[in-house]
Amino acid sequence: MTTDLNSSPLSGDQQARLGELLSGMNEGQLFWLAGFLAGKCAGGSANADAHTATAPTSAAAELTILFGSQTGNAEELAQQLAARAADKGVSAKVVDMADYKPKQLKKEQYLAVLTSTQGEGDPPDNALDFHEFINGKKAPKLEGLRYSVLSLGDSSYEHFCKTGQDFDSKLATLGATALAERVDCDVDYEDLAEDWINRVLETIAVEAGANQPAAANTAAAEQAPTSAFNRKNPYAAVILTNQLLSGRGSDKEVRHIELSLEDSGLAYKPGDALGIYPQNSPVLVSELLETLGFDGDQVVSADERDISLRDALAFYREITLLTPPLMKHWADLAEDNVLKAMVADSRELKAWTEGRDVLDLIQAWPVATLAPQELVNVLRKLPPRLYSISSSQAAVDDEVHITVAAVRYSSHGRDRQGVASGWLSDRMSEGDKVRVYIDPNKKFALPEDTAPVIMIGPGTGVAPFRAFLQEREERQAEGDNWLFFGDRRFRSDFLYQSEWLKWRRDGLLTRLDVAFSRDQTEKRYVQHCLEENSAEVWAWLQRGASLYVCGDADKMAPDVHQALLGIASKQGGLNQEQAEDYLRQLNRDKRYQRDVY
Ligand code: NAP
Numbered sequence: 001m002t003t004d005l006n007s008s009p010l011s012g013d014q015q016a017r018l019g020e021l022l023s024g025m026n027e028g029q030l031f032w033l034a035g036f037l038a039g040k041c042a043g044g045s046a047n048a049d050a051h052t053a054t055a056p057t058s059a060a061a062e063l064t065i066l067f068g069s070q071t072g073n074a075e076e077l078a079q080q081l082a083a084r085a086a087d088k089g090v091s092a093k094v095v096d097m098a099d100y101k102p103k104q105l106k107k108e109q110y111l112a113v114l115t116s117t118q119g120e121g122d123p124p125d126n127a128l129d130f131h132e133f134i135n136g137k138k139a140p141k142l143e144g145l146r147y148s149v150l151s152l153g154d155s156s157y158e159h160f161c162k163t164g165q166d167f168d169s170k171l172a173t174l175g176a177t178a179l180a181e182r183v184d185c186d187v188d189y190e191d192l193a194e195d196w197i198n199r200v201l202e203t204i205a206v207e208a209g210a211n212q213p214a215a216a217n218t219a220a221a222e223q224a225p226t227s228a229f230n231r232k233n234p235y236a237a238v239i240l241t242n243q244l245l246s247g248r249g250s251d252k253e254v255r256h257i258e259l260s261l262e263d264s265g266l267a268y269k270p271g272d273a274l275g276i277y278p279q280n281s282p283v284l285v286s287e288l289l290e291t292l293g294f295d296g297d298q299v300v301s302a303d304e305r306d307i308s309l310r311d312a313l314a315f316y317r318e319i320t321l322l323t324p325p326l327m328k329h330w331a332d333l334a335e336d337n338v339l340k341a342m343v344a345d346s347r348e349l350k351a352w353t354e355g356r357d358v359l360d361l362i363q364a365w366p367v368a369t370l371a372p373q374e375l376v377n378v379l380r381k382l383p384p385r386l387y388s389i390s391s392s393q394a395a396v397d398d399e400v401h402i403t404v405a406a407v408r409y410s411s412h413g414r415d416r417q418g419v420a421s422g423w424l425s426d427r428m429s430e431g432d433k434v435r436v437y438i439d440p441n442k443k444f445a446l447p448e449d450t451a452p453v454i455m456i457g458p459g460t461g462v463a464p465f466r467a468f469l470q471e472r473e474e475r476q477a478e479g480d481n482w483l484f485f486g487d488r489r490f491r492s493d494f495l496y497q498s499e500w501l502k503w504r505r506d507g508l509l510t511r512l513d514v515a516f517s518r519d520q521t522e523k524r525y526v527q528h529c530l531e532e533n534s535a536e537v538w539a540w541l542q543r544g545a546s547l548y549v550c551g552d553a554d555k556m557a558p559d560v561h562q563a564l565l566g567i568a569s570k571q572g573g574l575n576q577e578q579a580e581d582y583l584r585q586l587n588r589d590k591r592y593q594r595d596v597y
Helices: 012-023 027-043 071-086 102-107 125-134 162-174 189-208 282-292 309-316 324-332 339-342 348-355 358-364 372-378 417-428 459-475 497-506 524-534 534-542 557-574 578-587
Strands: 060-067 093-095 110-116 146-152 183-185 235-244 254-260 273-277 298-301 305-308 386-387 399-405 406-410 412-419 431-441 453-456 481-487 511-516 546-551 592-596
Touching: 027 399, 060 071, 060 125, 060 511, 071 093, 071 110, 071 189, 071 324, 102 125, 110 162, 110 189, 110 459, 125 146, 125 162, 125 578, 146 162, 146 189, 183 189, 254 417, 282 358, 298 309, 298 372, 305 309, 324 339, 324 348, 324 358, 324 372, 324 412, 339 348, 386 399, 399 417, 406 417, 406 511, 406 534, 412 417, 453 459, 453 534, 459 481, 459 497, 481 497, 481 524, 497 511, 511 524, 524 557, 534 557, 546 557, 557 578, 557 592, 578 592
Parallel strands: 060 093, 060 110, 110 146, 146 183, 453 481, 453 546, 481 511, 546 592
Antiparallel strands: 235 254, 235 431, 254 399, 273 386, 273 431, 298 305, 406 412
8 A cells, every 4th residue: 555645734743653653554454544534534433442433334344245156155155244244333235246247346345255166167157257357358456455255165176166266366466455365165164164254354344443233234134044954953854755766677766755844944945955964875984994993983073073983984074085185184194105296196186086985095095093083184074965956845835855866886896876865765764864954046046937937957957847847836827838858768767757747738838858868879868859949949038938957067068058059049140159148148137047066
């Protein structure tokens, strides 16, 4: 910060004393003083003690909270930050990045950016435009801005938290200064996020002298939870039904599971997901303990509980995935140079860890001196798994339904299974309890009742569309509904076939197009159906249809995107760039929503 005292109305002596005072101050103190003086000028009775000063009111501290969110976690944290800001006397507003006017950036005083990162290091859909803007030529100088970034990610991915890092470095390059250091959170983000929220608000409160509770920040107030149960305090839901959905002869195992939410107060909307805390395979846990030479009865501390090592590994720690941070810790524990060299080479590390788990690691690089608590400390918390909800609460009251494909595969000479899908399929029966919470997803919500919807959901990606149709049936929504479903074989994999056909007969489902990939020699996928119907898909879009895509993020979602670009080009006469713009605009208008992973 530069200060020109020569042009001030102060006397020489006053200038000298002020210059001396300012030169000894750090940045935080300078910001506090600015707020203090602003309050003084506004007529308040400011005194020298920041914590008792009444002058710099909440109006002196305006915090804009931007979120980039795919599944809703960053958005929820943004709301928490806003609610807590009110307690600190900081007035805050929460803005979806998709709705943010970039021109506003120059006018911001305090900015908090909360964002997740998608698979290959990409921003979430609602952050694409702002990410592009801030990295483009039009991004303004931001010298006066104070900011901080919270990034959410998954350390098992190579580009862990990249979008948050991009925002952080770009804001700094543009001249903004950090209020609090960026925090990169792994899947167990709660404690780190809580710390970051505290640090951001403490700094703002000190700098701006804001210490009185402000009127509740409106965006936060709207989010008041209605149930005592949430991600931190899950509800033990009883399984009412756990039945095989895929038919005889299928080479997949897909299950339809119904759970009771009775008396939980939990509410959900079509498009939301159910968070489930799974349990690791007891066989794998026993193999691990045996290899380590532990009987499992040793008491350890995990997530603030004193429990047996066996329970810690079964319920609280991830043992089926080898993340780069775990590998780095292990290389240090093993003091092995070969492992250290491998960890330093991200490609080599990825090649070795793929398809391997903690048992493979311990067998390949035993650590003779490993203590039970040390093992618990290096392992990541077992994160909950999200399943798209396949029911509408309007139709099933206090039940919630999910559609689960059992993940089973063999790698490096051993049979393996997905943690949650294996547990739900093999070891959970009707009457058993599952710890659950609702993970709201505002980015995958039905439009108004009169708007047409086009739903594209191959495999278990069809789950939320069952919820959509149940909801529209209950609401007697007039909008047309078109489902594109794809799976391997018509005879065994037409998930919820009788329900779609009934809705088709009743007229709720205006159109149903299916692609069974393995019923003929050539692969046939949902995007082929889209292309074959391109004139009609375009006509539906012209009359305001909303597009929804759910399922695989790696191949299906990009291929469907390409097909949609093709339709915009062919039917709308748009060139490649215009077609991209068209889909971007649909996304901004919340008419192209994806729930893919
Ligand atoms: P799946 O059997 O893996 O795939 C379903 C159908 O999609 C099969 O017919 C498959 O054909 C076909 N397919 C393969 N590649 C495709 C491509 N590039 N474009 C279009 N279709 C393609 O189905 P699943 O086991 O039910 O799982 C579907 C995927 O969705 C999984 O990755 C799952 O994790 C994900 N999922 C995500 C969500 C969510 O984001 N909320 C919800 C549910 C499921 P072939 O196998 O014959 O090639």
